[in-house]
Each structure stands twice: as C-alpha cells, then as structure tokens.
Amino acid sequence: MSRPAPAPSAVHVPVLLERVAALLGPACALDGAVLVDATLGLAGHSLALLRAHPGLRLVGLDRDPDARAEAARRLAAASLADRATVVPAVFDELPGVLDRLGVEQVQAVLFDLGVSSLQLDRPDRGFSYAADAPLDMRMDPGAPRTAADVVNSYPVAELARVLRVHGEERFATRIARAIERERAREPFTRTGRLAELVRASIPAATRRTGGHPAKRTFQALRIEVNDELGALARALPAAIEALAVGGRIAVITFHSLEDRIVKQTLAAGATDRTPPELPVPLPGHGPTLRLLTRGGEAPAAAEVAANPRAASARVRAAERIRRAA
Known part of the structure; x- marks a missing residue:
C-alpha cells in the first residue's frame, strides 16, 4: 500500500510566479x-492572475x-470559480476547446510544462524514481x-532511441539492452526495479555526479508515455494563432x-519572412x-x-503584434 498523498496545498509552489x-x-x-x-495543474499561476485582474x-x-x-477546489475556496472554466483536455486540443466554448480569441496563454507537484508527490502515479511504485x-x-x-514491449533499438532522444541519456543502448535481458526473465x-537496473547499468564513475542515475531514463519514459514533445509542437502554433493582437x-x-521547441517556435514568429535577396520587407511578411x-529566463x-x-x-514569452497575412 502506498503512503497517503501529501496535501497539495502544502507542497505546491508556482515556479517563476512573479x-x-x-x-x-x-x-x-x-x-x-x-x-x-x-x-x-494546481492553478497556482492562474489564481494569482485572477486575483490581480478582476475582469x-x-x-x-x-x-x-x-x-x-x-x-477546482482551490478556485472555489478563493471565490473565483465563477470566472473559471476547467476542461479535461490535453493542451494540443486547445483549438477544439475554444471552439466549443465560443471563444474566438484570447488575451493570454500560459504553459507550465513538466510534472506537477501533485504527480511527483503521489508515489502511486509512478513518476518518481525515489519510491517504489507501479510503473505507470x-x-x-x-x-x-x-x-x-x-519498457516491456518496445524493441531494444526503439527503446534506446527513446532514452537517447527524450532523456539525452549517454548510456541509452546499454540501459536498453539490460532492460531487454531482464524483461525476458520477468x-x-x-x-x-527499473531504477535499480538503470543504476547498475551506468558506470560507477558516472553515477557519482549528476543526480540520480535513473533521472534521465524516467524523464524519457514520461515524455514518451504522454507524447509531451509532440503535443507541445502541435499546441504552440495553435495557441499563438488564438492570441488577439x-x-x-x-x-x-x-x-x-x-525549451528548444519553444525557442524555435517563438523565434519563427518574431522573424521577418521576406526572402533575404529582396532589398525591402514585403507587406504581410513581417513578424507576428x-x-x-532575452532567451530563456531562469x-x-x-x-x-x-x-x-x-x-x-x-x-520565454512573446506578444502578438499583428495577425498573420
């Protein structure tokens, strides 16, 4: 039996709130x-913005x-539920959500990516390598x-690719082969069990630095399971399109x-698309x-x-300065 989850209100600290x-x-x-x-998530940023802006x-x-x-509980406790609509959706479903709500344009969009405190602090969700839990x-x-x-069904080459690309894991092939051997047994x-296998698969000298040896493997699996990068690449252009000037x-x-996906997407929108060989900017080709x-602020x-x-x-942040042509 897993230990009870901590009260979310006690652990949730919105990052970069100010x-x-x-x-x-x-x-x-x-x-x-x-x-x-x-x-x-736990609505930390949204609560602050709703309190600061009554309209x-x-x-x-x-x-x-x-x-x-x-x-929803936090919004109700703050007497802000009447100004909020909470929707069960992945963020790449944003266009359909706005269409169903009859919202043509929005003034602000926030993405706070990664795993929430609620998920990390619930061992039964399987996000953390720090506690034994179902591999979910x-x-x-x-x-x-x-x-x-x-972990149990991907061919070893595909599993190594996931660990290498999504986790930037140097020892991806070594870990994938170890997983293949062990999953054949059970x-x-x-x-x-997975965290221990990853630890044993990484050279001892490497294990002494860089945090927990399984950190990159668990990140890679989480991204793969939830299609996080694919959803982000689809969602960002849709979110920008929904922004009013x-x-x-x-x-x-x-x-x-x-960060690379965000940087490239925002930079593309902030770039004049006039062909470089032309002497003057073309109408409708300017930045949107x-x-x-300045870069990614820490x-x-x-x-x-x-x-x-x-x-x-x-x-990273940007402002919509004109509609696309």
Missing part, C-alpha cells in the same frame, strides 16, 4: 480578457483528473499506454528538449510576434533556494 505575472499582466488587465492556462476569465486545461479536482507515469490515468508497456511492473504567451520549460524575454537564486524544483525552469 515573472509570469509581470509578463502576462498587461494582457490580462483588459476587462473581459481570457487567460488560457494550458497546463492548469479576467480563465479557461484551464488539464488531462489529469486529480489536478482538475484540486484546481500517465498524466491521464485513463490513457491506454503506461511506462510498463513501453516483465517490469515497478519503478524500484496585443495578447501574450508565456511558456515555462524544465529541460532543453522543451515580439519577444518579451529563476532567481532566492527562489531556487526556497523551491529546489525551480532550478531547471526557464521562461
């Missing part, structure tokens, strides 16, 4: 503005029923594929794979976005000291 509030604030201040929190409405998306329930990792517990399915069902988007990432951050040292989970966070 910076996100400053970046999205001007767009949220408009009366009747709509904020889409595409990764609602703001929230559309919050999350695939995790536990997160939606806790977010689904953000939507009703989704068909678990981490155990990936399928993997628990996080503890003057609307703003902010994205918090926690590893380089996410204005970057609001949290201050004081925030990391207070909340170590913020250490790898980076935020």
Whole structure:
C-alpha cells in the first residue's frame, strides 16, 4: 500500500510566479480578457492572475483528473470559480476547446510544462524514481499506454532511441539492452526495479555526479508515455494563432528538449519572412510576434533556494503584434 498523498496545498509552489505575472499582466488587465492556462495543474499561476485582474476569465486545461479536482477546489475556496472554466483536455486540443466554448480569441496563454507537484508527490502515479511504485507515469490515468508497456514491449533499438532522444541519456543502448535481458526473465511492473537496473547499468564513475542515475531514463519514459514533445509542437502554433493582437504567451520549460521547441517556435514568429535577396520587407511578411524575454529566463537564486524544483525552469514569452497575412 502506498503512503497517503501529501496535501497539495502544502507542497505546491508556482515556479517563476512573479515573472509570469509581470509578463502576462498587461494582457490580462483588459476587462473581459481570457487567460488560457494550458497546463492548469494546481492553478497556482492562474489564481494569482485572477486575483490581480478582476475582469479576467480563465479557461484551464488539464488531462489529469486529480489536478482538475484540486484546481477546482482551490478556485472555489478563493471565490473565483465563477470566472473559471476547467476542461479535461490535453493542451494540443486547445483549438477544439475554444471552439466549443465560443471563444474566438484570447488575451493570454500560459504553459507550465513538466510534472506537477501533485504527480511527483503521489508515489502511486509512478513518476518518481525515489519510491517504489507501479510503473505507470500517465498524466491521464485513463490513457491506454503506461511506462510498463513501453519498457516491456518496445524493441531494444526503439527503446534506446527513446532514452537517447527524450532523456539525452549517454548510456541509452546499454540501459536498453539490460532492460531487454531482464524483461525476458520477468516483465517490469515497478519503478524500484527499473531504477535499480538503470543504476547498475551506468558506470560507477558516472553515477557519482549528476543526480540520480535513473533521472534521465524516467524523464524519457514520461515524455514518451504522454507524447509531451509532440503535443507541445502541435499546441504552440495553435495557441499563438488564438492570441488577439496585443495578447501574450508565456511558456515555462524544465529541460532543453522543451525549451528548444519553444525557442524555435517563438523565434519563427518574431522573424521577418521576406526572402533575404529582396532589398525591402514585403507587406504581410513581417513578424507576428515580439519577444518579451532575452532567451530563456531562469529563476532567481532566492527562489531556487526556497523551491529546489525551480532550478531547471526557464521562461520565454512573446506578444502578438499583428495577425498573420
């Protein structure tokens, strides 16, 4: 039996809260503005923005029923539920969600990527290598594929690719081959057995640095199970398209794979698309976005000291300056 989950209200610390509030604030201040929190989680950022801007409405998306329930509870406790709509959806479903709600344009969009405190602090969800639990990792517990399915069924070459690409794991092939040997003896069902196998597969000298040896493998499996990078690559252009002129988007990432997608997408929108051989910009080819951050901004040292989970966070933001031609 797993230990009881800690009270979410005791553990949830929104990352980069003040910076996100400053970046999205001007767009949220408009009366009747709509904020889409595409990764609602425990609603920490959204609660702060709703409190700061009395005319703001929230559309919050999350695939995790536990997160939606806790977010709804927090919104109700703050007497903000009447200005919020919580939707069971993955963020790449954003266009369909807005269409069903009759929302043509929004003024702000927030993505806070990665695993929420609620998921990390519930061992039974299988996201953490720090406690033995079912090898699950689904953000939507009703989704068909678990981490155990990936570990036990992927061919060794495909499993190595997942670990190498999604986890940036140097020893991906070695780990995949070890998994192949062990799953032939007995399928993997628990996080503890997998974490120990990964630790044993990595050279001792490497194990002494860089945190837990299984960190990259667990990240890779979580990304694969939930199609996180694919969903992000589909969702960002749709979110930008939904922004009204003057609307703003902010994205918090926690590893380089996410950050690269965000950087490239925002940079493309902030670039003039006139062919370089032409002497003057072509009408309709100018940028549609204005970057609001210089690269990926990191949290201050004081925030990391207070909340170590913020250490790898980076935020990028942009403002919609015109509609696409």
